[in-house]
Amino acid sequence: MLTTRKLGRQGAEVSSLGLGCMGMSHAYGVPNDPESIVTIHRALELGVTLFDTAEIYGPFTNEELLGRALEGRREQAFIATKFGFRIENGKSIGTDSRPEHVREAVEGSLRRLATDHIDLLYQHRVDKAVPIEDTVGAMSALVREGKVRFLGLSEAGEDTLTRAHRVHPITALQSEYSLWERNLEHRIIPLLRRLGIGLVPFAPLGRGFLTGAAQRAETYPEGDYRRGDPRLQGANFDANVRLATRVREIAETLGATPSQVALAWLLGRGEDIVPIPGTKRRTYLEENLAAADVELTQAARAELDALTPPAGPRYNPKQMALVDR
Secondary structure (H helix, E strand, C coil), rough: CCCCEEECCEEEEEEEEECCHHCCCCCCCCCCHHHHHHHCCCCCCCCCEEEEEECCCCCCHHHHHHHHHHCCCHHHCEEEEEEEEEEEEEEEEEEEECHHHHHHHHHHHHHHCEEEEEEEEECCCCCCCCCCHHHHHHHHHHHHHHCCCEEEECCCHHHHHHHHHHCCCCCEEEECCCEECCCCCCCHHHHHHCCCEEEEEECCCCCHHCCCCCCCHHCCCCCHHHHHCCHHHHHHHHHHHHHHHHHHHHHHHCCCCHHHHHHHHHHHHCCCCCCCCCCCCCCHHHHHHHHHHHCCCCHHHHHHHHHCCCCCCCCCHHCCCCCCC
């Protein structure tokens, strides 16, 4: 069953697994709002408290969906949302973390989420045109006003994290981390632990690849994120199938599913790590949450630790340019 974990050292406490809501409205297939809402309700019933969204998901529609789903249940949820893009005509046209835009974005998020406060506010991507001190200064003003409780950054590097933390304590870093993507291990995670910042891994199932359900990029329709995923293309896909197959084989020896093994591995990396697997279906939600009860043997953990890295970059060049490393 789910337990409670402390996210950073600032007092935030959340369920050991959260729910990533992006795919309910954005990037992955056709939205199904009724099923998504009952999935959120089921997550609450099963003890999930951390719900992750962002203004860019949709854009805007995912926050609205979460706000509707949590009507009358707001006190049960710890809402995390993100700002940091300039959105025009339904599309991002670049980053924007100017102090005046931070406030404008948060006011919009509060309206869409139908709440008077955001539990965890992230800068979605580092804006190279705006000093992080200015952005975090504006975020901290919202904390003082009671509109935001805790602050976070997403895909931020060492220098940015350190400078931001000097302005106002950072509670969490949200970045991609999984059996599929290990780039944080050597430098970022040790820094987080020195500073007392929690880690919220997104895409903990390798954008579906670790579940064994991923297909070649070209099979997905236009507009689906996976169509442009380099790791699902050509020879990369063929190489990565072998990695996913090994995870499935290990899962079979444990009487678990590949997704449960991938999440159990992440949960075992530290009590300061709270993965947010995303889904819009109750069946996958329940499967994912059961990972909290999976016990990896020492041999299985050692083999998972030693898996060969996936073939191909995790983003295309345009998206990778937004990662602060």
